[in-house]
Amino acid sequence: MGILGWTWLFVGLTFSLYIGIAVWAKAATTGDFYVAEKAIHPIANGMATAADWMSAASFISMAGLISFMGRDGSMYLMGWTGGYVLLAMLLAPYLRKYGKFTVPExxxxxxxxxxxxxxxxxxxxFVSFTYVAGQMRGVGVVFSRFLEVPVNTGVIIGMALVFFYTTMGGMKGITYTQVxxxxxLISAYLIPVIFISIMLTGNPVPQLAYGGTISAGGAEILGKAxxxxxxxxxxxxGIQKDFGFGEYTAGKRAVVDVFFITIALMVGTxxxxxxxVRFFTVRKIRDARSSAGWALFFIALLYTTAPAVAAFARTNFILTVNDKSYANEAPAWFKNWESTGLIAWMDKNEDGIMQYRPGQAFAGKPRYAEGSGDSGERLLSNRPTASDxxxxxxxxxxxxxxPEIAKLPNWVVALVAAGGLAAALSTAAGLLLVISASVSHDLLKGVLMPHMSERSELLWARSSAAVAVLIAGLFGIFPPGFVAQVVAFAFGLAAASFFPAIIMGVFSRKTTKEGAMCGMLAGITFTAGYIIYFKFINPAANVPENWWFSISxxxxxxxxxxxxFVIMWxxxxxxxxxxxxxxxxxxxLRYPASRD
Amino acid sequence: MDENQKMDAYWRKNLAYIAVLLSIWFAVSCVFGLLAADTLDHFRLGGFKLGFWFANQGSEIIFVLLIVVYVQLMNRLDRKYDVHED
Structure with missing residues (x-):
């Protein structure tokens, strides 16, 4: 069976599984809908949290990001895992003891x-919409890349699925689908890497292998005995230095900036x-603590593999592509992926050899022209840069x-597609539920219509989830140009608003409402102001020289x-x-149980 | 020891655990993996330079262990001060 057949089969099977789970886990009460009746086992909650947390970006983009950034890319690894230690010790158990449904509550x-x-x-x-916009787009992109359907059709299929299981199952449905x-997603991520790891080093554990030595077979693939x-x-x-990229294992960005980004990502997480809200769904306070541990364990499985992928891919890429003749030596996957526009070669010096050096090869994303070049490569109409x-x-x-680099069978490629979809869908569903609960429980029931019955609140919860899915889908079909710019927003705002308010709310009895409101408003205004200025009002000024204390x-x-924190205090x-x-x-809140 | 003192003692113990564990959390990530990484890079762990290893995977592995230790400590503390559930 070809790649396309396998992919339809895997996507079809996994989607039917998700739908089956949703039908089985239909929510009957608001408690079910918002927090799955607080009856989730800590290990299941750990897995669900891991899927909730790891988005299309973690699955598809993070390893590549790290492979281009070298050691500086570790700020994502440390930043996106370190927050779970804070959750386990400073937030989860106390919020679980509080025992209601949402963070705003x-x-x-x-x-x-x-x-x-x-x-x-x-x-x-705001934070959830910022985040979900990217997820729906991610679903569409995976569909278009692997199943040859237009991006928008992919978004609509994804929307229909999320619509079904979010409005029907609520938190209960989402939790078991996320498991x-x-x-x-974890098997889709690990299987190809394990094979690449064996291929290059002979060691099947990627986490250890990329710190190990290259095997005889690996040296043959890399082309130098x-x-x-x-x-x-x-x-x-060595090769990074030879071609002017700077050592892979050395830091290049300003240390102050990396430090501030790492902390912002940790606290933002x-x-x-x-x-x-995932920690509201377990039965006991001690489960909330251990569940954070399980979540981080499941996340770390992927997050410790990603830097291995980054190092393998980078080494393999430079050594099998750079300074090779396109016509005779280019690897097969290079030519296969050329048609997707994810990789392209412009023979600027007309020597038929692919030179990979620092800097951009040409302006913008590849735009293909008619016909082929002398070596058979696809011609581009982009304007070349002065770079080599x-x-x-x-x-x-x-x-x-x-999977193709590792020469794995077609079904593995299909598995990666199903994994990417799982990562995007699980995160989207979690975010949509937060939006729906904020509207139905906090805004309507909490502030505007406090006397609403349980039945009508559940109806409102389902309808606001439905509306949220539609809006998210629209974001996916008509992506606002600023999506990439505003991811910093989600973490920055979460760090500057919720985190201090919850911490002080638990750890200081004397923090007042005036303090909390002034603190949150100051944190949000300051953070949003800085980001809006550099990203939207004056993007040209967004260079290290203009940043305060060189913080991006x-x-x-x-x-x-x-x-x-300071203003609240x-x-x-x-x-x-x-x-x-x-x-x-x-x-x-400080005591799991009281005996009086 | 009356009930209030006992409850205060429990909470202070918890805060002390948190302080120690979060210091380790900060040290392995921000110090070993970033601020002091270049110095640590003079030492090696197999093919890894040590600072690079902390930044790339050491801190994540230690984060998991920190939560495991905290869960164990707190489960014991909950029982000792009789505030455990069921």
Whole structure:
């Protein structure tokens, strides 16, 4: 069977599985819909959290990103895992003890103020929409790449599926689908890498193998017998230096900036509402703690593999493509992927040899012209740059082409497609549920229509989920040009708004509502202002010389968070302390059970 | 020890655990993997330079272990102070 047949088969099978789970796990009450009746086993919740968390970007793009950034790329690895330690120790158990449904609800109750709740629910909606826009697009892209359907058809198929299982099953449906999606995505990620790892080093454990030596077979593939027995990373450092890229294992970006981005990602992760709410779904407080551990374990399986993929792919790419003749020596996967526009070669010096050097080969993304060049390559109509580099490469190819690089059978390629879809769908569903709960539970039931019955709240929850899916789908079909620019927003705002408000809400009895509201508003305004200025108002000024203390817009959330903490503390000192029952409520959060 | 003192002692113990574990959290990631990475890179762990290893996978592995340790410590503490569930 060909790649296309296998892909339809795998996608069909996994989609029927997700639908089957949704039918089986239909939500009957609002408790079911928002938090799965708090009855999820910690290991299942860990898997669901991992799938919820790892998006299309983690699955498809992250390894490629790291392979171009070298050690600096570690800020994503550390940043997107470190937040779980904060969750386990500072947030999850106390919020589970609080025992209701949403993050804005906690903020509203703890700070005895609907105003605070409204600020929080708008933050939750904004952060989640920012994030979900990219996911729906991701679904469409995977469909178009693997199944040869237009991107928009792919988005619509994805929408229909998410629509079905989110509105029907709510949190309960989503949780069990996410468990299945985790299993699909992790096997799709690991299988090709394990084979590449064996091919290059003879060691089947990629995490260890990329710190090991190159095997005889590996040296043959890389085209130089003397590589046998050398450490892979040393070889990579050497070739990177030879061609002017700088050592792979050395840092290149300003340390201050990497530091601020890492902290912003860690704290932002811990403050993202769709992640926090997963810890509302377990039965006990001690399950909330251990569930964070399981989540991080399942995430780390992929996150410790990604840097191995990055190093293998980079080494293999440079050594099998650079300075090779296109007509006679180019690897088969190179030519296969040329037609997708993810990789392209422009023979600037007309020597028939592919030169890969630092810098852009030509302006923009590849635009193919009619006909073929002298070596048989696809001709491009882009304007060439002055750089010696002749190769355009999209970072996503580092993951997508893996099965072909490892010469694996067609069904593995299909599995990768199913894995990419699982990653995008699981994250989208989690985000959509946060949006729906913010609207039906926090805005309608909490503020506007407090006397609504359970039945009508459930109906509202389903309808707002449905509307949210439609809006997310529209974002996927008509992607706003700014999507890539605003991912920094999601983390920056989560770091600068929710995180300090929840931490102070649990760890300080005396933080007042005035303090919390001033702190959140200051954090949001500062962070959003900085990002909007550099990303939208004056993008030309977005260079290190103009940044404050050389902090990029991606890392500014850390400063916004500090500002929020300071203002919350200062204002709380000069305003009337919280009522006694609030202080007692805060005290009670600290103990899993009381014996009186 | 009366009930209030006991409850305070439990909470202070918890805060102490958190302080120690989060210091390790900060050290392995931001210090070993970033601020001091170039210095640590003079040492090696097989084919990995040490600073690079902490940044690339060491910190993630240690993060998981930190949560495991915290869960164990807290489960024991909950029982000792009789605030455990069921």
């Amino acid at each position: 906690f903020i509203g109750d703890r700070y005895y103020s609907s105003g605070a709740r409204v600020i929080a629910l708008f933050c939750a909606i 299945a999606q985790y299993c699909v 003397s590589y046998q027995g050398q450490y892979l990373l040393d070889v990579l450092d 811990a403050g993202l509402p769709h992640v926090i 580099n002749e190769i355009y490469i999209d970072r996503d190819i580092m993951v997508l082409a893996n 817009p991606e890392g500014i959330g850390t400063l916004g968070m500090i500002l929020n 200062a204002v709380s000192r000069v305003t009337k302390e919280p009522p006694q029952e609030i202080q007692d409520m805060v005290a009670s």
